[in-house]
Amino acid sequence: MKSKDNATGTRYGMVVDLDKCIGCGVCVVACSSENNVSVLYDESDKTRNISWLKIYRITNGKGFPETEAVYLPRPCMQCDNPPCVPVCPATATRQDPNTGTVSQIYTRCIGCRYCMAACPYHARDFNWYDPSFPNGMDRYLSPEVSPRMRGVVEKCTFCHHRLMRAKAKAYAEGRRDIAQDEYIPACVEACPTKAITFGDLNNPKHEVSALIKSPYSFRLLERLGTEPKVYYLSTKDWVRRMADNYLEGEFIDRP
Amino acid sequence: MDLALIPNGVQRCSLKTFTSWAVLWIVLIVWGLVSAFLVFWKGLNQTNMNHYFAFGLWIVFDLSLIALGAGAFFTGFLTHIIGGIFLYPFRDNLRAVVNAAVVIGFICYSAAIAMLGVDIGQPIRGWFIFWHANVHSMLTEVSFCITAYLGVLTIEYLPLILSNRKLKQVPEFNIFGNTLHHIVALFAAVGTFLSFFHQGSLGGMFGVLFGRPFAFREGFFIWPWTFFLFIHSSIAAGPAFTLLCIWVAQKATGKQLVTRDTFTLLAKISGWLLATYMIAKIADTIGWAYGVVPRAGLSFMDFFQAPYGVWLIIAEIGIFGIIPAIILITPKYRERENLLVIGALMNVIGIVLNRFIVTIQTLAIPVMPFDRFMTYFPTWQEWGIAFGSIGYGILIFSLSYRYLPMFPQEPELNPVEVLGTVVTDSGAIKRS
Amino acid sequence: MELDRRNFIKFVAGGVGGTLLSPLPWKLIDDIAIWTQNWSWVPTPARGKISHIDTVCTLCSGACGITVRKVGDRVVKIEGREDYPVNRGGICPLGMAGQQILYNEGIRWKAPMKRLGPRGSNRWKEISWIEAIDTVSTRIRGVRQSGNPEQVAAIDGNQSRSSVALLIRRLLETVGSPNYLVMPGQEHTSAMVQLLMQGSDGPVALDLENADFVLSFGCGLLDGWGAPGRMMHTWGEWVSRGPKERTFVVQIDPRASDTAMKADLWLAPLPGTEAALALGIAHVLVKEKLYHKEFIEGHSLGFDDWTGQKGITHRGFSSLVLEKYAPRDVENITGVKAELIIRVARKFAAARAPIAVAGRGKGLLPGGLYEHMAVHALNALRGRINKRGGALVAGNLPLSDWPEAERDSAARDGLERTRVDGAGTPHYPFARSLIHRFSESIRTGSPIDTLFICSANPIHTVPDSRGIEEALKAVPFIVSLSPFKDETSLMADMILPDHTHLEKMTDIVWPTGIQYPLYALSRPVVRPIYGTRHSGDVIISLAKKIGGSVARSFPWKNFEEAVKQRAKGLYDAGGGESSPEGSVPVWKRLAKGQSQSKGHSSFQSLWEDIKTSGCWYIPSHSFGRWTEAFQTPSGKFEFYSSAIEAAVKNSSKGGSLDTTLQELGIRARGDEVYMPHYEKPGSGADKGYPLHLLPIELINLASGWIGNPPFLNKTLFDYQLKGSDLFIEMNPKTAAEYGLSEGSRIILRSRRGELRARTHLFDGAMPGVVFIPVGLGHTAYDRYLKGKGANPYEIIERVEDPLSGQPIWWNTRVKVVKI
Numbered sequence A: 001m002k003s004k005d006n007a008t009g010t011r012y013g014m015v016v017d018l019d020k021c022i023g024c025g026v027c028v029v030a031c032s033s034e035n036n037v038s039v040l041y042d043e044s045d046k047t048r049n050i051s052w053l054k055i056y057r058i059t060n061g062k063g064f065p066e067t068e069a070v071y072l073p074r075p076c077m078q079c080d081n082p083p084c085v086p087v088c089p090a091t092a093t094r095q096d097p098n099t100g101t102v103s104q105i106y107t108r109c110i111g112c113r114y115c116m117a118a119c120p121y122h123a124r125d126f127n128w129y130d131p132s133f134p135n136g137m138d139r140y141l142s143p144e145v146s147p148r149m150r151g152v153v154e155k156c157t158f159c160h161h162r163l164m165r166a167k168a169k170a171y172a173e174g175r176r177d178i179a180q181d182e183y184i185p186a187c188v189e190a191c192p193t194k195a196i197t198f199g200d201l202n203n204p205k206h207e208v209s210a211l212i213k214s215p216y217s218f219r220l221l222e223r224l225g226t227e228p229k230v231y232y233l234s235t236k237d238w239v240r241r242m243a244d245n246y247l248e249g250e251f252i253d254r255p
Numbered sequence B: 001m002d003l004a005l006i007p008n009g010v011q012r013c014s015l016k017t018f019t020s021w022a023v024l025w026i027v028l029i030v031w032g033l034v035s036a037f038l039v040f041w042k043g044l045n046q047t048n049m050n051h052y053f054a055f056g057l058w059i060v061f062d063l064s065l066i067a068l069g070a071g072a073f074f075t076g077f078l079t080h081i082i083g084g085i086f087l088y089p090f091r092d093n094l095r096a097v098v099n100a101a102v103v104i105g106f107i108c109y110s111a112a113i114a115m116l117g118v119d120i121g122q123p124i125r126g127w128f129i130f131w132h133a134n135v136h137s138m139l140t141e142v143s144f145c146i147t148a149y150l151g152v153l154t155i156e157y158l159p160l161i162l163s164n165r166k167l168k169q170v171p172e173f174n175i176f177g178n179t180l181h182h183i184v185a186l187f188a189a190v191g192t193f194l195s196f197f198h199q200g201s202l203g204g205m206f207g208v209l210f211g212r213p214f215a216f217r218e219g220f221f222i223w224p225w226t227f228f229l230f231i232h233s234s235i236a237a238g239p240a241f242t243l244l245c246i247w248v249a250q251k252a253t254g255k256q257l258v259t260r261d262t263f264t265l266l267a268k269i270s271g272w273l274l275a276t277y278m279i280a281k282i283a284d285t286i287g288w289a290y291g292v293v294p295r296a297g298l299s300f301m302d303f304f305q306a307p308y309g310v311w312l313i314i315a316e317i318g319i320f321g322i323i324p325a326i327i328l329i330t331p332k333y334r335e336r337e338n339l340l341v342i343g344a345l346m347n348v349i350g351i352v353l354n355r356f357i358v359t360i361q362t363l364a365i366p367v368m369p370f371d372r373f374m375t376y377f378p379t380w381q382e383w384g385i386a387f388g389s390i391g392y393g394i395l396i397f398s399l400s401y402r403y404l405p406m407f408p409q410e411p412e413l414n415p416v417e418v419l420g421t422v423v424t425d426s427g428a429i430k431r432s
Numbered sequence C: 001m002e003l004d005r006r007n008f009i010k011f012v013a014g015g016v017g018g019t020l021l022s023p024l025p026w027k028l029i030d031d032i033a034i035w036t037q038n039w040s041w042v043p044t045p046a047r048g049k050i051s052h053i054d055t056v057c058t059l060c061s062g063a064c065g066i067t068v069r070k071v072g073d074r075v076v077k078i079e080g081r082e083d084y085p086v087n088r089g090g091i092c093p094l095g096m097a098g099q100q101i102l103y104n105e106g107i108r109w110k111a112p113m114k115r116l117g118p119r120g121s122n123r124w125k126e127i128s129w130i131e132a133i134d135t136v137s138t139r140i141r142g143v144r145q146s147g148n149p150e151q152v153a154a155i156d157g158n159q160s161r162s163s164v165a166l167l168i169r170r171l172l173e174t175v176g177s178p179n180y181l182v183m184p185g186q187e188h189t190s191a192m193v194q195l196l197m198q199g200s201d202g203p204v205a206l207d208l209e210n211a212d213f214v215l216s217f218g219c220g221l222l223d224g225w226g227a228p229g230r231m232m233h234t235w236g237e238w239v240s241r242g243p244k245e246r247t248f249v250v251q252i253d254p255r256a257s258d259t260a261m262k263a264d265l266w267l268a269p270l271p272g273t274e275a276a277l278a279l280g281i282a283h284v285l286v287k288e289k290l291y292h293k294e295f296i297e298g299h300s301l302g303f304d305d306w307t308g309q310k311g312i313t314h315r316g317f318s319s320l321v322l323e324k325y326a327p328r329d330v331e332n333i334t335g336v337k338a339e340l341i342i343r344v345a346r347k348f349a350a351a352r353a354p355i356a357v358a359g360r361g362k363g364l365l366p367g368g369l370y371e372h373m374a375v376h377a378l379n380a381l382r383g384r385i386n387k388r389g390g391a392l393v394a395g396n397l398p399l400s401d402w403p404e405a406e407r408d409s410a411a412r413d414g415l416e417r418t419r420v421d422g423a424g425t426p427h428y429p430f431a432r433s434l435i436h437r438f439s440e441s442i443r444t445g446s447p448i449d450t451l452f453i454c455s456a457n458p459i460h461t462v463p464d465s466r467g468i469e470e471a472l473k474a475v476p477f478i479v480s481l482s483p484f485k486d487e488t489s490l491m492a493d494m495i496l497p498d499h500t501h502l503e504k505m506t507d508i509v510w511p512t513g514i515q516y517p518l519y520a521l522s523r524p525v526v527r528p529i530y531g532t533r534h535s536g537d538v539i540i541s542l543a544k545k546i547g548g549s550v551a552r553s554f555p556w557k558n559f560e561e562a563v564k565q566r567a568k569g570l571y572d573a574g575g576g577e578s579s580p581e582g583s584v585p586v587w588k589r590l591a592k593g594q595s596q597s598k599g600h601s602s603f604q605s606l607w608e609d610i611k612t613s614g615c616w617y618i619p620s621h622s623f624g625r626w627t628e629a630f631q632t633p634s635g636k637f638e639f640y641s642s643a644i645e646a647a648v649k650n651s652s653k654g655g656s657l658d659t660t661l662q663e664l665g666i667r668a669r670g671d672e673v674y675m676p677h678y679e680k681p682g683s684g685a686d687k688g689y690p691l692h693l694l695p696i697e698l699i700n701l702a703s704g705w706i707g708n709p710p711f712l713n714k715t716l717f718d719y720q721l722k723g724s725d726l727f728i729e730m731n732p733k734t735a736a737e738y739g740l741s742e743g744s745r746i747i748l749r750s751r752r753g754e755l756r757a758r759t760h761l762f763d764g765a766m767p768g769v770v771f772i773p774v775g776l777g778h779t780a781y782d783r784y785l786k787g788k789g790a791n792p793y794e795i796i797e798r799v800e801d802p803l804s805g806q807p808i809w810w811n812t813r814v815k816v817v818k819i
């Protein structure tokens, strides 16, 4: 069921170093600000609020003071084999064959939420309410990203408009290639600890292509075959174990 | 007052009685309409669905309705396609119920489609499924098939409507109705084909979710096993549901509407299908437990967390699967009317339970190990739509029964005692 | 042609066929598709020219460089500046959400306001600026004429050396009031430590980037401590050095805070025993002779036992720690295993460039003075003062002084009077401002007539916030300069609303903790969107309106002119850089010391440069120079603080030493009083209140200067805030003892009051301690904030820190009642 050959061509991906991430939430705010994400009065309703990037706090389950906790930021995994894409009845979400990125067409989405059922990462958010930018806050909306209407699904797009921006620039300069630092999503750019690296996983000139070969790299729920393009780094074995389901004896700590 | 509309040769209660019966269901319908209005006006925040429970009560109802409505295509298939040859001895039995089955099917499908219309976030874009169809999506297949099939059901329903005594008097209607009647076998064939696919695709919808190990199934070609399991279970439950509806109608009217051997036939068909389905379902569960589950790094019990505990699967397979199958396939049991009805009812409950589990539990079980387990309970608006569709179903069924010759065996089984005057112009017999 | 039935059908059929072949139906369907997407209430952001303006975030004194992306004249996005020396790219979540502070009119005052209803009833009348300035200046003139100019007071939350703060202070000075109050902060404690042990009055400067070992006594290095943008960047920098080279961080914290979880080693002492832990480490350093001999012998006072002027023998710091702080004893006090203390001490000693830092949480609340001294003593023991990667001794920025303020006789009289809060009196010798004393003395009949409140929300941000609220009720006339509808401004009689940060120029003079001189200047990136006015301009207009010597002391046309006049000193000093460029960060260039000044031909050109770049800094530092560095009477680093000795003497004039120490709240006796030591906290324990309450600060929860913007609410977990319920953190074992489980509803009761909350069970919380996040529980602002959570400061017991007199907030005992 692989939808594309992922050995060649451009495949944008991300590597999040969990040893660096401090859970500050800047990436979440940057993403919300960059992408006109609306805000509920009650943002504590995590089953209804919208956050393209969600931070999980995971702990090793040990008692005080052996406790360890790690933050895990989770954008859309931009799966190479996305379970969400083939299910959409209205072709409102698609995988770009040129970048591997999974797009979302808000104005075509009928709001059936089948894609949400398909995505095991809960990376998709549905607009249960009318978008609201009250008290004059619509004044900060960016025209580069269209605000969504009630009743449609939205999700992280790897800041698609930034790719468009970079492409337009390259095109204007008569280039075809986009350099590593020309296209950087808002969350990556904003991270104050530089925990996130972004680039073309297939391009040896891009840092990410080396990072994903690290013995400390892993992905979430790899066993399901979704082939996420968001990788994580952690030197802690218990973190890596939490990233997927393992039967007893299956998980082997790194030597 | 409505005597002119009542079919020839049968008796109906007074309009007053009927009206008070109808009011009950109209109340439910109004509840449903108010709910639907709120949902359209304010959006799906009127429900308790959320990012975790992207699907809720309505999808469970949809899946159940469509499964139970399968009595229509399956009876049609038996009656019109293979009935003439293989089931010749039972032809009359099948003919006795085929109208009712069509009406039930129509009700189930129209209610399901209406409910889907409420259930999508952008109802006015619903047609994008057709306009921007994605051929890979099981939901596209479902949408195409059930929409087309509702058309077929309408066409199958029309001759019955047109055989209303009053409508029949319009020559054009009469001719049209007759024509349709003649080609009904063709529609039955189309309906069978369509139903086969959408019943299957509904199961496929969940079976293809390879990100959700609870629902994911391997399968044949593009179809996961759930595709076939859904077809199988729907044709097992459809006849049982038809049987139940007719039985309830008999109780409500105090009349025998079909012959007893018709019930036996439906029970037998349903029973054997259920029994074979149970074998398939158990095989599937075992295959899943030893295939999909460990490959995802999970163990069987990981999928059963309070309140969606293992009792659900015991109830689905054990109590509401194996037991009704035994009741319905054992002649000794199904000859006893109360057991027969209980068997049919359990069969139906089992299938509804299956649709519930496939939808809700799939979503409730977190896949990421650090994710949370959630529970969900519908709002009154969600219940409103659900009960509204029940009210709608009962009302349509009642109206059809009252004004249409739905049960061909009825006049025969209930000879009318003429006590009053024969009102010739209407042909109806009025009881004083 | 005859229109018969046949033709009609043909006509219709042809028409239908023709239409279908035409583009019309497809166009229509397309239109419908588009129409179904046009929801009038979904905003369509206006297009416009995209521009980027570099400036500085001044939402906290961290001074991060930011780039504001504008579309037309609207601000749409704030990003960190890679070229800015402080943060080099990243910023904190609050700064990132800055546009929600600018544009959320639900939280802003849009024009000057006069109170209509009773205080706190939130009924206002919009007035003109002329009327507002008139009213306030008339009142001040009145107070001056009545001969009690000290009845004018100000509570100021602006950074103490920023120009707005100086203007407010100058206003009070020229009016004749000593009652200028600042909000309590940890910087005050750190500053006192510098003063008491090094005699220096310069800013606290920590060369953290160049350190290879950081011993953090509860500092939430990653939780918003110091200059948060700088700290987060530094963390990334530390980790990027790779597993072997990375800076080793030891976090001392009773809770698995974010910093503790990221640290290489986490020690969890009982709350309030950090000083003992520091001294335990000192014990090991002394006992194992791991201290820096050259520094100790050549540049410190009071390490060994010594004989003073009058032949009195004094006990040395070394014998004090050897006697009292053996690891076993420290284990008994702190609960930290002796082996661990020894291990940490040896690692600290073995490190190339270790540094010990103090200041809990965000470092925003005052800390214990002796505790801070104990931690700083570790730096001295390893000779880490004014060394690369250590605690630097810095001079002040070369800003010009404004012309001397003119004090008329009324002012001179007023300034002679005692401060309402008693700061600076023999009882509080080192304090400059004591907000809690201020509120206490006001509650019983206000000695203050007119109170200015600027950039401060004391009703929400000061422990014992209810006390402040009571006190404010007693003040006859309150003028708020707040741009926001915060708790305190709602208590005011008149609002003279300031611009928000993106609308105005603000200078931050040496951001918190930065190790090199840095002057940050923000510029307005949008024209003010409402009828607000810069507080600096407001103060200047007020002064002019008051007239006389007051007016003459404010000769500037506007705020910018005043700022510019100060900045002139930067030009005069020569050197310095104002156009950040190049990829080598300033902290790497420190030792080299050379400045790449562009050599501005005139002050004007430097000023323009600073306005565009938002900074001026000197990328050099001369390390060592110990004899110059220490301004103490001994000219050395003082383990034994002569300043404390002098103050205590001064305080006990004529009385017994014992009584004085008792009054000062010091339990120790003898030479210990003048040295870092562990003071057992006042008997907080009480049978009725078995648990310890500790406030915690989160980087993604704005707890100070401003209400949490909506985007930040997004980042809070629903086990921190759910609906209107605040969650406290508790160890599962402690919870079990009280029959509590995840999400239980409780009443948290202290001797000060109670609040409602729910429980979140967290293994990383120390048993017996209840942790409560600070920043929520607003009763003002808009729907995004108001009524959400609870404010722990309402139930926190204030304990006065011995000697510094600052309120201490970590000594509250509570009980938990399940409801």
Ligand SMILES: Nc1nc2c(c(=O)[nH]1)N[C@H]1C(S)=C(S)[C@@H](COP(=O)(O)OP(=O)(O)OC[C@H]3O[C@@H](n4cnc5c(=O)[nH]c(N)nc54)[C@H](O)[C@@H]3O)O[C@H]1N2
Binding pocket: C058, C059, C060, C061, C157, C158, C159, C160, C161, C182, C185, C186, C187, C188, C191, C192, C195, C201, C202, C203, C204, C364, C430, C431, C432, C433, C506, C512, C704, C705
């Ligand atoms: N624009 C803007 N300004 C802000 C803020 C903001 O958010 N935005 N935040 C505010 C915050 S949170 C803070 S903490 C402040 C920091 O502001 P402050 O804490 O007011 O001041 P600093 O200048 O950083 O450091 C205090 C200096 O004053 C002296 N000092 C103060 N009190 C004492 C004392 O009692 N004894 C002695 N010996 N010396 C003392 C010392 O020399 C010390 O170096 O900035 C505030 N200013």
Ligand SMILES: Nc1nc2c(c(=O)[nH]1)N[C@H]1C(S)=C(S)[C@@H](COP(=O)(O)OP(=O)(O)OC[C@H]3O[C@@H](n4cnc5c(=O)[nH]c(N)nc54)[C@H](O)[C@@H]3O)O[C@H]1N2
Binding pocket: C156, C157, C158, C183, C184, C185, C186, C362, C363, C364, C365, C454, C455, C456, C457, C458, C460, C461, C462, C463, C481, C482, C483, C484, C485, C486, C489, C498, C499, C500, C501, C535, C702, C703, C704, C705, C706, C707, C774, C775
């Ligand atoms: N919860 C909590 N309490 C704290 C702290 C904390 O971080 N969190 N920190 C402590 C420390 S170190 C300090 S210094 C104090 C700081 O506490 P406060 O002095 O109360 O100051 P802030 O909270 O920084 O600012 C308070 C108010 O200043 C107003 N304000 C903001 N910007 C401007 C402006 O540009 N102009 C004017 N005129 N008003 C403005 C707003 O109304 C804001 O609510 O609080 C102490 N208490």
Ligand code: SF4
Binding pocket: A020, A021, A022, A023, A024, A025, A026, A027, A028, A055, A071, A073, A190, A191, A192, A193, A194, A195, A196
């Ligand atoms: S901004 Fe960086 S450090 Fe902060 S939560 Fe996001 S990834 Fe982690």
Ligand code: SF4
Binding pocket: A075, A076, A077, A078, A079, A082, A083, A084, A085, A102, A118, A119, A120, A121, A122, A123, A124, A155, A226
């Ligand atoms: S993470 Fe979810 S939404 Fe994103 S591509 Fe994968 S399945 Fe689709």
Ligand code: SF4
Binding pocket: A087, A088, A089, A090, A091, A092, A093, A108, A109, A110, A111, A112, A113, A114, A115, A116, A152, A153
């Ligand atoms: S909710 Fe929208 S994107 Fe998701 S499957 Fe349905 S139509 Fe496609």
Ligand code: SF4
Binding pocket: A030, A031, A032, A034, A035, A052, A053, A075, A076, A155, A156, A157, A158, A159, A160, A185, A186, A187, A188
């Ligand atoms: S890549 Fe862009 S859209 Fe995705 S989480 Fe990051 S900022 Fe948001």
Ligand code: SF4
Binding pocket: C057, C058, C059, C060, C061, C062, C063, C064, C091, C092, C093, C094, C095, C096, C227, C228, C229, C230
């Ligand atoms: S740390 Fe301070 S200066 Fe930097 S962005 Fe945050 S609020 Fe602004």
Ligand SMILES: [Mo]
Binding pocket: C184, C185, C186, C364
């Ligand atoms: Mo502060």
